[in-house]
Amino acid sequence: MLEVEAVEAAYGPFLALSGVTLRVGPGEIVALLGPNGAGKTTLIRCVTGLLVPRAGRIRFGGAEIVGLLPHAIVERGLAVVPEGRRLFGGMTVEENLDLGAFTPHARAGLGRGRERIYEIFPILRERRRQLAGTLSGGQQQMVAIGRALMAAPRLLILDEPSLGLAPRIVETILGVIGEINRGGVSILLVEQNVQAALGLAHRAYILEAGRVAGEGSGPALLQDPHVRRAYLGPLASLPGSRPPLP
Amino acid sequence: MILVQQLVLGLLVGGLYGLAAAGLSLVFGVLKVLNVAHGELIMLGGYGAFWLWVLLGFDPLLALPLVVAGALAFGVLLYWGLFAFVVRAHEETRIKNSLLIGFGLALATHALAVRLWTADERSITTTYAGAVLSLGPIAIPLVRLASLVLAFALIGALHLLLQRWRWGRAIRATAEDWEAAALTGIDVRRAYLLAFAIGTGLAGAAGTLVSVGYSISPSIGLEWTLKALIVVVLAGLGSMLGTFVGGLVLGLAEAASAFAFGGPYREVVGLVIFLAVLVARPRGLFAR
Numbered sequence: 282m283l284e285v286e287a288v289e290a291a292y293g294p295f296l297a298l299s300g301v302t303l304r305v306g307p308g309e310i311v312a313l314l315g316p317n318g319a320g321k322t323t324l325i326r327c328v329t330g331l332l333v334p335r336a337g338r339i340r341f342g343g344a345e346i347v348g349l350l351p352h353a354i355v356e357r358g359l360a361v362v363p364e365g366r367r368l369f370g371g372m373t374v375e376e377n378l379d380l381g382a383f384t385p386h387a388r389a390g391l392g393r394g395r396e397r398i399y400e401i402f403p404i405l406r407e408r409r410r411q412l413a414g415t416l417s418g419g420q421q422q423m424v425a426i427g428r429a430l431m432a433a434p435r436l437l438i439l440d441e442p443s444l445g446l447a448p449r450i451v452e453t454i455l456g457v458i459g460e461i462n463r464g465g466v467s468i469l470l471v472e473q474n475v476q477a478a479l480g481l482a483h484r485a486y487i488l489e490a491g492r493v494a495g496e497g498s499g500p501a502l503l504q505d506p507h508v509r510r511a512y513l514g515p516l517a518s519l520p521g522s523r524p525p526l527p
Numbered sequence: 528m529i530l531v532q533q534l535v536l537g538l539l540v541g542g543l544y545g546l547a548a549a550g551l552s553l554v555f556g557v558l559k560v561l562n563v564a565h566g567e568l569i570m571l572g573g574y575g576a577f578w579l580w581v582l583l584g585f586d587p588l589l590a591l592p593l594v595v596a597g598a599l600a601f602g603v604l605l606y607w608g609l610f611a612f613v614v615r616a617h618e619e620t621r622i623k624n625s626l627l628i629g630f631g632l633a634l635a636t637h638a639l640a641v642r643l644w645t646a647d648e649r650s651i652t653t654t655y656a657g658a659v660l661s662l663g664p665i666a667i668p669l670v671r672l673a674s675l676v677l678a679f680a681l682i683g684a685l686h687l688l689l690q691r692w693r694w695g696r697a698i699r700a701t702a703e704d705w706e707a708a709a710l711t712g713i714d715v716r717r718a719y720l721l722a723f724a725i726g727t728g729l730a731g732a733a734g735t736l737v738s739v740g741y742s743i744s745p746s747i748g749l750e751w752t753l754k755a756l757i758v759v760v761l762a763g764l765g766s767m768l769g770t771f772v773g774g775l776v777l778g779l780a781e782a783a784s785a786f787a788f789g790g791p792y793r794e795v796v797g798l799v800i801f802l803a804v805l806v807a808r809p810r811g812l813f814a815r
């Protein structure tokens with residue numbers, strides 16, 4: 282579905298990605314983990330066409346997408362929930378959702394798609410005439426996910442969807458991601474919440490300083506001593522229970 | 528009574544300030560490009576209507592849609608020829624580059640207008656040009672009143688277009704956050720092109736109305752750019768109806784200060800407003 286091969290990307294002289302290779306297969310949930318500044322968002326900017334990599338290849342659905350503009354990549358069935366949500370704060374919830382179905386391919390299913398979003402997140406139906414900028418963080422994240430789903434994607438990328446949200450909302454959102462996946466959509470999930478991400482994902486990659494430092498199945502990485510030390514803290518408890526408070 | 532008469536005239540010209548500013552505001556808000564040649568586009572629109580009247584005998588009311596259509600097309604060409612290159616740059620460097628291109632465009636347009644139409648002042652004097660609506664001692668020139676109504680109608684239409692039309696929403700989304708817009712599947716370059724063309728179309732409309740109720744010459748461009756800029760500072764970006772109201776406020780303020788301090792101070796009040804707003808909002812015009 283998505284194949285990233287030896288991608289290098291730079292901001293001026295600073296090399297943010299130095300040869301990243303990863304893939305997301307059809308129907309998979311793949312987690313992308315790594316510390317702040319590892320290059321996760323940079324990789325996603327490359328995949329979505331906002332940043333042109335200096336080297337490497339990115340294929341989506343078998344076709345090369347490096348050099349395509351972002352809207353053309355969306356049209357092919359790749360949607361993203363960007364870091365920081367990036368809603369149109371001066372527009373209503375419904376306008377935000379409708380804009381998600383802007384491509385010709387998605388526009389046909391606009392009404393049905395909107396109905397589906399309101400079924401997944403009933404609160405958004407109540408708030409549909411409200412300006413998106415006035416919603417709570419959790420509700421904004423729901424709109425961001427809804428807007429991406431409106432594009433009727435085959436692959437959904439989420440960049441830290443749980444950042445700054447209350448644990449209960451995080452649970453809801455992770456649950457919805459699982460549900461979307463069972464509906465046949467592949468998922469690439471960037472997360473700081475390592476335990477939750479690994480619990481959900483079929484496979485995971487660990488990105489460190491612009492390179493892939495590890496990969497494996499979710500449960501296997503959870504048991505990996507390096508991962509446990511680096512991401513769950515030295516006193517990390519066993520999988521399933523919560524990590525101790527710092 | 529003189530004051531009321533002055534204020535009425537100020538309100539009437541204020542509608543045109545609002546219309547002039549709407550185009551500048553749209554282009555600035557969406558492309559993050561400051562088109563300092565906006566007043567020259569208004570001037571060209573005025574001469575377009577003037578030519579249609581002199582050469583073909585078209586009434587300005589008939590000329591208006593033709594000039595707007597021509598200006599839209601001219602806007603597309605200008606975008607492709609000049610501004611498409613500016614918007615490739617980062618948002619922060621766009622203003623700088625657009626100033627250079629805008630001043631170049633303004634100089635070239637001015638020189639062209641002097642060649643084509645000489646430096647003389649022109650205006651379209653129809654048979655009904657002198658008609659006046661008298662309300663007791665107050666005289667309202669009918670043509671200027673019609674201009675105000677037309678300006679308001681155009682702003683209303685633009686507002687609806689931005690609210691309801693698919694691409695209107697895309698233009699608003701692009702103005703708010705072009706990257707997020709691109710990620711929802713909007714061809715951002717298309718949104719830029721449309722916004723620029725519509726901005727030029729509005730300049731054409733403003734020019735037509737200026738050439739009927741007032742007068743045009745090749746050198747009016749800078750003055751109209753300034754008025755539009757003051758209104759944009761006053762009204763902020765984002766709301767076309769707000770921009771229109773800002774235009775009316777400037778027109779009234781000019782009239783009031785001309786009455787209080789004498790004619791020459793008409794031009795000063797706009798600059799005072801400009802400075803006052805910048806002092807009150809020190810982050811200024813370019814702050815989000």
Ligand SMILES: Nc1ncnc2c1ncn2[C@@H]1O[C@H](COP(=O)(O)OP(=O)(O)OP(=O)(O)O)[C@@H](O)[C@H]1O
Nearest residue numbers: 292295297315316317318319320321322323324364
């Ligand atoms: N626009 C930019 N200009 C210059 N450097 C940048 C830019 N964006 C990111 N970087 C740098 O590139 C590196 C990777 O950043 P990136 O945002 O991809 O990390 P990340 O893994 O998404 O981090 P986080 O978990 O904090 O979101 C960082 O060192 C960052 O400082």
Ligand SMILES: [Mg+2]
Nearest residue numbers: 321322323364
């Ligand atoms: Mg990031």
